[in-house]
Amino acid sequence: MIYLDTSILxxxxxxxxxxxxxEELVKQMEGQPACSSLGIIERAxxxxxxxxxxxxxxxxxxxxxxxxxxxxxxELIKWxxxxxxxxxTTVEIYKDLPKKIFLxxxxxxxxxxxxxxxxxKIYSNDRHLLVxxxxxxxxxxxxxx
Numbered sequence: 001m002i003y004l005d006t007s008i009l010x011x012x013x014x015x016x017x018x019x020x021x022x023e024e025l026v027k028q029m030e031g032q033p034a035c036s037s038l039g040i041i042e043r044a045x046x047x048x049x050x051x052x053x054x055x056x057x058x059x060x061x062x063x064x065x066x067x068x069x070x071x072x073x074x075e076l077i078k079w080x081x082x083x084x085x086x087x088x089t090t091v092e093i094y095k096d097l098p099k100k101i102f103l104x105x106x107x108x109x110x111x112x113x114x115x116x117x118x119x120x121k122i123y124s125n126d127r128h129l130l131v132x133x134x135x136x137x138x139x140x141x142x143x144x145x
Contacts (some may be wrong), residue, residue, distance in 0.1 A: 013067065
């Protein structure tokens with residue numbers, strides 16, 4: 001299993017910078033792509049933002065939603081549940097997080113989810129998440145650089 005946060009995962013659906021790199025990464029890596037179930041909502045949010053920004057049409061977004069349904073039904077991505085333990089871990093990390101580290105709640109959930117799944121690495125291009133990864137005993141990797 002390889003953990004892709006939503007910033008990386010959406011590149012499997014939207015042709016953004018680095019999309020080819022992510023497709024190749026997933027092909028080369030052993031294991032199924034995984035993400036917190038929070039990513040399901042974040043993915044939809046990205047589609048909506050792309051429509052709002054005029055990058056894709058509403059019709060295109062509907063096709064993307066349908067593709068997501070197909071992929072989710074075939075378990076292309078392993079959606080990891082948001083558990084009480086993940087929530088508690090996230091709170092515990094925040095308690096001692098240095099004030100110089102900026103960490104959004106959703107990013108903390110991704111990090112705690114990867115840790116809970118027993119993974120050692122998380123793939124993201126979110127600089128804040130990558131800086132905080134070691135606080136969750138993870139190696140943060142930006143596959144786009």
